[in-house]
Amino acid sequence: MKDIVCKLLVIGAGPGGYVCAIRAGQLGVDTVIVEKARAGGTCLTIGCIPSKALIHAADEFLKARHFADGTDPLGISLASPAIDLKKTVAWKDRIVGRLTMGVSGLLKKAGVKTVQGTARFRDGKTVVVETETGEQIIRAETIVIATGSAPVELPFLPFGGPVISSTEALSLPTVPETLAVVGGGYIGLELGTAFAKLGSKVTVVEAMPRVLPQWDAELTRPVVKRLEALGVTVLAGTKARGLVASAGALAIERANGTEERIDAEKVLVTVGRRPVVEDWGLEEIDLDRDGRFIRIDDQCRTSMRGIYAIGDVTGEPMLAHRAMAQGEMVAEIVAGKTRGWDKRAIPAVCFTDPEIVSVGLSPDEARKSGREIRIGQFPFTASGRAMTVRGEDGFVRVVARADDNVVLGIQAVGTGVSELSSAFSLAIEMGARLEDISGTIHAHPTMSEGFAEAALKALGHAIHI
Amino acid sequence: MAEHVIKLPDVGEGIAEAELVEWSVKVGDIVREDAVLGAVMTDKATVEIPSPVEGKVTWLGAEIGDTVAIGSPIVKIEVAGEGVFAERAESGGLETPTPDPSPQGGGELGSSPTAEIPAQMAPKRADSGSPSPLWGGVRGGGSGSTAPFSPGPPRPEGERPLASPAVRLRAKEAGIDLRQVAGTGPAGRITHEDVDAFLARGPQVPAGTGLRRREGVEQVKVVGLRRKIAEKMALAKSRIAHITYVEEIDVTAVEDLRAKLNGEKKPDRPKVTLLPFLMRAMVKALGEQPAMNATFDDEAGVINRHAAIHIGIATQTPSGLVVPVVRHAEARDLFDCATEMLRLAEAARNGTATREEMGGSTITITSLGAMGGVSTTPVVNYPEVAIVGVNKMMVRPVWDGSQFIPRKMMNLSSSFDHRVIDGWDAAVFVQRLKTLLETPALIFLEG
Numbered sequence: 081m082k083d084i085v086c087k088l089l090v091i092g093a094g095p096g097g098y099v100c101a102i103r104a105g106q107l108g109v110d111t112v113i114v115e116k117a118r119a120g121g122t123c124l125t126i127g128c129i130p131s132k133a134l135i136h137a138a139d140e141f142l143k144a145r146h147f148a149d150g151t152d153p154l155g156i157s158l159a160s161p162a163i164d165l166k167k168t169v170a171w172k173d174r175i176v177g178r179l180t181m182g183v184s185g186l187l188k189k190a191g192v193k194t195v196q197g198t199a200r201f202r203d204g205k206t207v208v209v210e211t212e213t214g215e216q217i218i219r220a221e222t223i224v225i226a227t228g229s230a231p232v233e234l235p236f237l238p239f240g241g242p243v244i245s246s247t248e249a250l251s252l253p254t255v256p257e258t259l260a261v262v263g264g265g266y267i268g269l270e271l272g273t274a275f276a277k278l279g280s281k282v283t284v285v286e287a288m289p290r291v292l293p294q295w296d297a298e299l300t301r302p303v304v305k306r307l308e309a310l311g312v313t314v315l316a317g318t319k320a321r322g323l324v325a326s327a328g329a330l331a332i333e334r335a336n337g338t339e340e341r342i343d344a345e346k347v348l349v350t351v352g353r354r355p356v357v358e359d360w361g362l363e364e365i366d367l368d369r370d371g372r373f374i375r376i377d378d379q380c381r382t383s384m385r386g387i388y389a390i391g392d393v394t395g396e397p398m399l400a401h402r403a404m405a406q407g408e409m410v411a412e413i414v415a416g417k418t419r420g421w422d423k424r425a426i427p428a429v430c431f432t433d434p435e436i437v438s439v440g441l442s443p444d445e446a447r448k449s450g451r452e453i454r455i456g457q458f459p460f461t462a463s464g465r466a467m468t469v470r471g472e473d474g475f476v477r478v479v480a481r482a483d484d485n486v487v488l489g490i491q492a493v494g495t496g497v498s499e500l501s502s503a504f505s506l507a508i509e510m511g512a513r514l515e516d517i518s519g520t521i522h523a524h525p526t527m528s529e530g531f532a533e534a535a536l537k538a539l540g541h542a543i544h545i
Numbered sequence: 546m547a548e549h550v551i552k553l554p555d556v557g558e559g560i561a562e563a564e565l566v567e568w569s570v571k572v573g574d575i576v577r578e579d580a581v582l583g584a585v586m587t588d589k590a591t592v593e594i595p596s597p598v599e600g601k602v603t604w605l606g607a608e609i610g611d612t613v614a615i616g617s618p619i620v621k622i623e624v625a626g627e628g629v630f631a632e633r634a635e636s637g638g639l640e641t642p643t644p645d646p647s648p649q650g651g652g653e654l655g656s657s658p659t660a661e662i663p664a665q666m667a668p669k670r671a672d673s674g675s676p677s678p679l680w681g682g683v684r685g686g687g688s689g690s691t692a693p694f695s696p697g698p699p700r701p702e703g704e705r706p707l708a709s710p711a712v713r714l715r716a717k718e719a720g721i722d723l724r725q726v727a728g729t730g731p732a733g734r735i736t737h738e739d740v741d742a743f744l745a746r747g748p749q750v751p752a753g754t755g756l757r758r759r760e761g762v763e764q765v766k767v768v769g770l771r772r773k774i775a776e777k778m779a780l781a782k783s784r785i786a787h788i789t790y791v792e793e794i795d796v797t798a799v800e801d802l803r804a805k806l807n808g809e810k811k812p813d814r815p816k817v818t819l820l821p822f823l824m825r826a827m828v829k830a831l832g833e834q835p836a837m838n839a840t841f842d843d844e845a846g847v848i849n850r851h852a853a854i855h856i857g858i859a860t861q862t863p864s865g866l867v868v869p870v871v872r873h874a875e876a877r878d879l880f881d882c883a884t885e886m887l888r889l890a891e892a893a894r895n896g897t898a899t900r901e902e903m904g905g906s907t908i909t910i911t912s913l914g915a916m917g918g919v920s921t922t923p924v925v926n927y928p929e930v931a932i933v934g935v936n937k938m939m940v941r942p943v944w945d946g947s948q949f950i951p952r953k954m955m956n957l958s959s960s961f962d963h964r965v966i967d968g969w970d971a972a973v974f975v976q977r978l979k980t981l982l983e984t985p986a987l988i989f990l991e992g
Contacts, residue, residue, distance in 0.1 A: 418720070422713050424705070484732035486707060511707035511734045 081216050084195070086112045088414050089207060089220035091199045091360065094121020096391030096403030097226030098183050103411035105190030112218055113192055114199040114209050119183040122228055122392075123400040125176055126247040131270055133172035134250055135431055137163070138277035163278060169251050201361030204384050222386050222414050225374065226407065227360055229353040229392035236322045237262065243323060243347045246271060252346070255279050260330040260344035262320040264291030266430040268350035269303065273433050276310045283313040283342045285332055290316050292430065295491075296442055302473040302493050303432045310433070315342075323347060355393040370395060378421040380410050388413075402426050425489075425508040427501040434474050435497050439504040440489030443479050452482035456514070456538025458530040460494045462545050465525040471495025476530035478514065478538050485513040485539070492530070500528055514539050549598045551620040553585065553613050562614045563587045565607045566769040570620075574602045582620050585613065586769050590900045600624040610768035708735040716740055725757065770865045781927035784843060786963040791920045792975045796938060797953045799985040814880050819955075820912060820935070821882040824856055825988050826981040827908065827933065828875050834974050838907050840928040841965050848930075848965055857906030857926055858886055860893045868926060869893045870906040879989075910935065921958045930965055931974070934958040 088104050090097045093115035101113040118125050144161035146152040187194055195218065197211035207223065209216040231245040239245055244252075249271050257280065261272040264286030276282040284291060284307070291307075291314055292300040307314055317335035324331050329341040355373050368375040368383035373395040380388045388410045391403030405426075409419045430436040446453045457477040460466035466474075474494025480487045490504040507517055517535035522528050529544075536542040553563065563585035570582050576596045584593045604621035607613050706723040708716070712735055716723050719740070726743045728735035746760075767775055799822050806817050831838045831854055839850045854875045857868040869889035874882060892898040909926040912935035923934040936956040942949040957978060961971045981988050 418717050420717055422710075422717070481732075486732045510709045511730075511732070513732050516731070 081214055084112055084193070084216065084218040086110045086193070086218065086220050088112070088222045088224065088411075089114065089218050090224045090226055091207065092121065092226035092228055092391070093119040093183070093187075093194070094226060094228045094391060094403065095123045095400040096228075096407040097121065097224065098187060098407075099404040100224055100226065100390060100407030100411045101192045102186050102190045103408045104414055105187070105192040107411060107415035109411065109415050111190075111192045112195060112220070113187060114195045114197060114207070114218070116196070116198040118180045119187065119194070120176070120180040122230075124179045124183065126250060128400055129179060130172050130176055130250045131246070131267075131274075132431060133175055134168070135270060135274045137168045137171070138274035139433075141279075142277040163255065165255050165278070166253055169253070172250070199360055201364045204365050204387060207361075222388065224380075224407075224410055224414075225360075225382070225387065225389040225393060226391045226403070227356040227393050228403075229355050229398050231349070232352045232354050234262070234320070234349055234351060237320060237347060237349055239349070241323075241325070242328070242345065243349060246348070246350055249275075249346075249348050256345040257281065258328075258343040258345045259283070260285060260320075260342055260347045262330070262347060262349045263351035264288070264314065264316070265294075265350060265352065266292065266432065266436075268348065269307070269432045270430070271348060271350065272312060273307065273310065276307075276312045277433075281311070281343070283315060283344070285318050285320050285330070285342075286314070286316045287319050288316065292432075292436070295430070295436060295438060296444065299436055299438070299442075299477075299491050299493050302434050303430075303436065305473065306433050313342075320347075320349075353392065353398055355395075357393065379413055379419065380406050380421070397426055397428060399426060399428065423509070424511075425505055427505045429498045429501055431498065434471060434494045436491075436493045437497050437501045437504065438489070438491045439501060440487070440508045441479055442489055442491065443477075446479045446481075446488045449488075451488075453488065454480050454482045454485075454514075454538045456480075456534040456536065456542070458533040458537055458542065458545060460527070460530060462533075463525075463527060463530055465527050465529070466494065468525070469495055471527070476500070476534040478517070478531070478534040480514050480535075480538055485515060487512050487514060487517065487535075490531070490534075494527060494530075496527060500531060503528060503531060547624040548603070549600060549622045549624055550618045551582065551594070551597065551622065552616050553619050554592075554594065555615050560587050560615065562612050563592070564612050564769065564772070565609055565619070566591060568605060568609065570602050570605075572602055572605060576600065576602060576622065586773075587900075590903070591769075591896065594619070596620075596622065598622055598624055610766045610772075706735055707733055712737055712740060719744060727760070770867070774865050777927065778924060781924050785925050785927060787922070787925060787960050788963040788966070788968055788971060789922045789958060789960045790968070790971050790975050791956055791958045792979055794955050794957055794979050795943070795952050795983050796955045799982050800938075800953050802985050815883045815887055817879065817883045819938070820858070820886060820910065821879050822982065822985060822988065823910060823933065823935065823978070824871065824874050824882045824886075825879055826978050827856065827910075828854055829981055829988055830974055830977040831908070832875075833977065834970065836966065836970065837931045837961075837974055839930050839965070840907060841930055841962060842928060843964075851907040853907065855906045855908075857909035857929075858889065859909060859911035859926075860890050862894045862896075864896075867893045867898070867903060868906060868909060869898055869902050870904065872905070908932070913937075920956055923958060923960045925960050925962050930962040931971075932960050933978070934960070 087110040090101045090111065090113040093113050097113060098119055101111050104111040123129060141161065141163050144158065147156045147158045148161050150157065184194065195209050195211065195216060197209040197216065199207045199209045202208050205219055207218045209218060233239055237243050246267055255275065255278045259272065259275050259280040259282045261268040261282060261284045264284045268284060269291060272282045272284050290297060292303065304314065315332065319333045321331040321333050321339065324341055327341065328343065328345055330344040330347050332340050332342060334340060357372065357374065365384055365387065367387065374382055374389040374393050376382060376389050376394045380390050380394065382389050390406035390410055392398040405423065409421065412419045425440040427437060427439040441449070443453065443455055455477060457475050459475045461472045466472045471494055474492065474497065476492040478487060479489040487507050490507065492500055514535045518532055518539060520532065522532040533542050533544055537545060565583060566586045567584040570576055576582065576599065578596060578599045580596045582594045582596050584591050600622040602620060603623045606619040613619055706726065707728060708723055713723065715737070721740060721743060723735055726735050726739055729739055730736045796819065799819065803817055803819065803822065810816065835850045838854055839848050841848050853873050856871045856874045858871060859866060859868050869892065871882060871885045871889060877885065889898065889902060892902065906926060906929065908929055909932045911923050911932060915937060917935055917937040920936055921934045923932045925932050934957065936958055938953055938955040940951050941954040943952040957975060959971070959975050
């Protein structure tokens with residue numbers, strides 16, 4: 081096969097890789113992208129998008145169940161709803177299909193050549209791709225590593241059989257009777273909640289003293305409360321010990337050391353994600369590492385000239401939008417523009433019930449920075465819109481410097497608050513002060529009014545609380 | 546109502562004008578009779594202007610630093626009457642907006658005192674129209690706070706500059722390190738205009754040193770004593786052809802004597818420093834060289850050789866250099882010289898020295914004591930012809946012919962008006978001082 085020679089080669093067509101390639105193509109850079117599976121990566125095919133589809137289906141089904149059991153106050157009733165999870169998964173797969181097709185189309189439109197196969201470095205300028213039709217050698221001036229991340233496997237709970245990762249959980253043919261979720265992070269809780277709504281008896285096993293440990297307890301309290309209402313058992317401070325295959329159960333060790341078994345038709349292991357740093361020839365180029373991740377500088381350059389790395393393979397936070405921003409930046413650097421990583425905040429959203437969004441510094445983090453701060457919090461119990469969508473749990477919280485009111489962080493928990501993340505991020509990137517937020521008219525009646533009210537509260541003169 | 550115009554009083558001695566150096570009041574102040582309104586400065590004395598009446602200041606006729614002719618009006622005082630105030634308050638109307646803004650603007654410099662609004666009302670009006678104090682300094686009409694080049698509040702060390710993504714991108718492309726850009730936006734936010742201003746300012750210093758460029762010039766008005774000093778120095782340097790002669794003096798003997806005198810000090814005697822010895826040595830040397838104790842009237846082409854020896858002592862005061870004068874040093878003994886010098890230095894620092902005590906010297910001594918350095922180039926106190934500068938005393942090794950011995954050594958740096966003093970004569974004068982100081986008994990030898 082004839083060698084391909086190009087200016088830019090991107091390895092991995094996830095959110096970081098495909099954005100990088102599209103932007104480079106727009107800028108007239110001769111670009112090739114290699115992907116072993118489908119364009120879109122974890123996010124589009126087995127992560128963000130399919131999980132949100134499943135979560136939505138679960139929400140709808142739960143509503144139908146409430147309409148049927150008469151616990152819904154809206155006055156709607158229906159008889160014995162049922163879910164055919166195969167159909168749900170098919171619907172989800174159609175969405176994924178459309179999106180991956182869309183990405184492929186966008187790459188093509190931008191003039192990017194896509195090579196299907198598994199890439200492996202031969203040296204810092206040469207990559208060999210195993211394709212269906214044989215080896216393809218690609219020589220590139222610049223190479224971007226965007227190989228992403230994969231679920232962490234527990235040695236005593238290897239994936240296979242009843243032990244599944246998030247990938248398999250998104251394509252189950254039936255709703256399991258019982259589901260044990262090992263790992264109470266955002267992925268485990270998002271999927272655990274969905275399956276609870278679909279009818280599973282869900283138990284969450286978390287080794288730390290509480291679930292969602294990366295967020296503060298105040299922010300996660302409405303989520304914990306909701307899990308309880310949904311019948312999810314949360315076992316914090318508890319370790320998974322192994323599968324009891326014969327009994328369809330999971331052995332666990334409680335905080336006090338007692339061993340127990342919990343029924344588990346399926347065991348979903350969501351204890352984190354690890355960078356994909358094997359099977360693509362990292363040993364051939366010997367890049368500096370940052371723990372398990374590839375070390376990068378503020379321009380995503382690795383320790384080898386001409387090789388960049390973006391996305392989950394470069395470290396936390398492992399979020400698609402971070403990878404996309406890195407990809408865009410690297411493409412522009414490769415095209416000769418002067419760029420550097422200068423983002424003030426990367427929003428983090430957790431699609432639990434209710435949703436959590438956090439941008440910038442939490443109150444504790446802001447305090448640690450040594451500055452005096454002021455905090456304003458607006459509870460959704462005071463929001464008319466929240467009442468009408470039955471989403472009164474939660475709040476918006478604004479953290480600002482006390483002396484000049486510059487907003488340092490914004491968090492919210494509540495129904496649909498993920499959509500507020502754009503306003504939160506914009507405020508922080510623009511360097512907004514509390515007065516800028518309170519002085520902006522927020523449409524009524526919306527959940528977003530809580531943002532302005534929280535800012536007013538921090539200023540000491542909230543109207544509605 | 547009555548208006549009282551205060552004119553600059555005649556401060557005496559045929560002076561035609563004086564410089565305004567201080568206002569103690571501002572427009573709108575209520576003053577009592579005899580309260581100090583301000584101060585003017587004549588040749589070397591500061592004269593306070595008292596208020597002859599009680600009332601409200603409505604107009605100030607000069608700014609600090611202005612030179613005002615004697616007899617010109619400088620303050621207008623409205624003699625207070627209750628009726629005047631009451632009537633104004635009603636007709637002005639605190640709540641009613643005034644369509645014509647001129648009465649407010651007149652509050653500062655209104656030329657017609659009758660159009661004044663009572664001063665207490667002005668701030669109330671301003672407040673009623675201003676937004677919540679939470680909005681900080683950004684007020685509608687405040688042109689000063691929104692000036693495009695006013696630097697923002699200083700950013701704490703290590704804190705990321707506040708700027709929108711668009712500004713950051715532009716700075717990146719222009720190669721600007723935003724940490725070096727002062728932000729004028731709210732909370733020090735860097736705006737596009739700040740980047741414009743930074744670019745307009747030319748080459749940039751390298752980033753990351755922690756050192757920051759400072760901009761702006763502080764204008765300090767040269768007024769009062771500082772202006773007098775500036776004029777005097779410029780005059781001396783432009784007229785006089787200076788020659789400076791530096792000689793080393795062994796002051797071990799005179800220091801021993803001084804220590805002895807101070808050790809046996811009687812209660813009525815002052816502590817003696819080196820300067821009274823120098824003064825007495827100068828008296829002795831000037832007796833032999835009267836050409837040094839002179840003033841040169843270069844306009845008339847006349848050298849006035851003075852019989853009296855009035856020694857000026859250059860003295861640092863909080864407001865600048867002054868030269869109080871020890872008069873008739875030839876008629877004062879060592880202790881008298883010491884006493885008078887201490888008294889004058891104190892009076893000069895307190896500002897209580899009289900005009901007579903601050904002028905009329907025939908020769909001058911300048912001494913910075915421990916700050917005296919190794920040598921200096923003193924400026925002759927025009928129209929005098931000689932000035933003796935005292936440098937720092939220190940112990941130095943001196944070769945006595947067979948070995949080094951520690952001696953207390955001190956330099957004299959003396960300047961002369963070379964137009965009328967030849968270098969030879971200057972050298973003779975200083976060498977005579979050296980001899981006298983190194984053998985202090987000669988100072989006190991009669992004849």
